[in-house]
Amino acid sequence: MISALIALRRVDEEGLVAQLTGQLRALIATGRLGKGLALPSSRRLASDLGVSRNTVTYAFEQLAAEGYLEASHGRRPVVTVDGGERGDGTGAVASSARSARPQLSPWASKLKQTDWPMSYQAPLKPLRPGHGDFREFPNEIWARCLRRSAMRAARRELGPVNRMRLREALAHYLATSRGVRATAEQILILPSAQAALTLIAAVLISPRDDVWVEDPGYPGAAAAFRASGARVTGMRLDEQGMQRTPGMAPPKLIFMTPSHQHPTGRLMSLARRTEFLRSSRPGKTWIVEDDYDGEFHYDSRPVPALQGVDAHGRVFYVGTFSKAMTSDIRLGYLVVPPALVGTLEIAQRHIGLIAASHVQEALAEFVADGHFLAHLRRMRRLYHARRDHLVEGLERHLGDVLSVEIPSGGIQLVARLKRGRADQAAVKRLVEAGVETRALSSLALGRPRDHGLLLGFAAWRENEISAALRTMASCF
Ligand SMILES: Cc1ncc(COP(=O)(O)O)c(C=O)c1O
Incomplete structure (x- = not known):
């Protein structure tokens, strides 16, 4: 019926x-x-x-x-x-x-094997790493910049994907603050740093090309290059940062975070930087320098970017506004070696990695009028105090179980387990108790050698950090 x-x-x-x-x-x-x-x-x-x-x-x-x-x-x-x-x-x-089983492209098939942990859940909980404090962002000023930019939209010249005002403002900021040497034309404006890595991989990586990354390192980088078919090798770290393995032939591309190694926060020594540059033959080995949180340094003057020391156009410089402003602004940038600017611009348009023009224009105004630098200055003081607060608390309350690696800058730090390897179990226990961290072993490329917790300090007020430390002490 x-x-x-x-x-x-x-x-x-x-x-x-x-x-x-x-x-x-x-x-x-x-x-x-x-x-x-x-x-x-x-x-x-x-x-x-x-x-x-x-x-x-x-x-x-x-x-x-x-x-x-x-x-x-x-x-x-x-x-x-x-x-x-x-x-x-x-x-x-x-x-x-x-x-039905769809026939995926080789690229999409590889995505499943890239092992990029995306396990964070909303809402944000203390001490989730990887964030600045969005509550401190000057929303009023930003809203005014956005409004003015939207009102100018009708009079704006159409066309340029990468807005010249923002490129010029960034070229000036990067030269004076980070020692980056680039013309405005070398700068592409993208929706994120991750977009920059995907774009570089699309343009340079052929299947089975060798790519070196840091181990432990930023999983998004290994994922982007692996998805393009690269053979990705994790290079171990020592106190000076990423190391070369003696005897290994130079790869097609080396990804590194020399200003604050992700996740350890280590600064790559000058000797190590020179060694990597010397062994990278122009046109054969490319270096991708990811300066994701290079705006934040606390103990000394920041070390200039590797890109600015390279005299042979081998270094891509990647940056993001996710950490310095807010992650939902969805803006990053890529400084491209001169020989590849045209190719990267064409690829950018083909893949459609284009940031909204009115947001680019608003950001140009925000930077040019000094609001960006003023915000950074304020956040640097705040995050510095929060880093010290977290370090002191960890040493005082958890000194017998965790040993802290104090980063000279950035927005997060690593605390290693003094005994055992059960960092994933500890993360699980902590999240149930309301404290969110990341297991260091989950950032390893192969067999994990390091066990500990990655803890964010920038996004959390001192009283929130204190409460999280009390919870951690009771969990351990
Ligand atoms: C080392 C590193 N690079 C890049 C990114 C990604 O930045 P975006 O949000 O702009 O893609 C992150 C984000 O956590 C990061 O930690």
């Missing part, structure tokens, strides 16, 4: 027609009412369902118009399509389509 397959909610006539039409359409499209089947007459179905005859007649007329039924006066309507031809008509996907 067809009426047993239909369940109508009692609403007005129009609503009943829509429900009945939708449900009959779905039954036909999924094959439960097969081609050639004669449906009950409108009078009969109306009586079985307890609705007016008009309701059923309208539904039949609609389905006949859509080609699902053949209806002629005085005869029962007949189903005219094979199930499965048209989806279920409700916008839902038929179960056969859901279980």
Whole structure:
């Protein structure tokens, strides 16, 4: 009995027609009412369902118009399509389509193997690493910049994907604050630092090219290069940062975070920087310098970027506004070696990694009017105090279980387990108690050698850090 397959909610006539039409359409499209089947007459179905005859007649007329039924006066309507031809008509996907195995591209197939842990859940909990304090962001000023930029939109020249005002403001900021040597034309404005890595991988990496990354390191980088088919090798760290393994032939590309190694916060020594540059032959080995939180340094003057020391155009410099402003601003940038600017610009347009023009213009104003530097100065003082607060608390309350590696800058720090390797179990216990951290072993490329916790300090007020430390002390 067809009426047993239909369940109508009692609403007005129009609503009943829509429900009945939708449900009959779905039954036909999924094959439960097969081609050639004669449906009950409108009078009969109306009586079985307890609705007016008009309701059923309208539904039949609609389905006949859509080609699902053949209806002629005085005869029962007949189903005219094979199930499965048209989806279920409700916008839902038929179960056969859901279980079918799509043939993915090599790139998409590799995404599954990239092992990029994305386990964080909303809402943000102390001491989640990787964030600045968005509550301190000058939203009023930013909103004014956005508004002015939106109001100017009609008069704005159309076209440039990378807005020149922002490129110029960034070229000046990066030269004076980070020692980056670049013309405005070398700077691409992108939706994130991750977009920069994807773009570089798309342009430079062929399957089985060798890529070196830091181990432990930033998983998003290994993921981007692996997805392009690279053979990614994790290079161990010592006190001077990433190390070369003696005897290994130079790779196609080296990814590093020399200002504050992610996750340890270590600063790469000058000797190590020179060693990497010397062994990278121009045009053969490219270096990607990710300066994701280089704005924040506390103990001494920041060491200038590696990019500024390179005289042979081998270094890509990647930056993001996710840490310095807020992560939902979705803006990053890439300083491209001169020989590759044209190619990268074409690739940027092909992949569509283009940031909204009015947001780029707003940011140009925010930087040019000094708001960006003022915000950084204020956050540097705040984050410095928070780093010290967390370090002191860890040493005082958890000194027997954790040993802290004090970073000279950045927004997070590593505390190693003094005994055992159970960092993942500790993370699980802590999150249940309301403290969110990341296991150091989850940032290893191969077999984890380091066990500990990655703790964010920048995003959390001192009283929040103190409360989290009390929770941690009771958990350990
Ligand atoms: C080392 C490193 N690089 C890049 C990024 C990504 O920045 P974005 O949000 O701009 O993609 C992160 C984010 O956590 C990071 O830690």
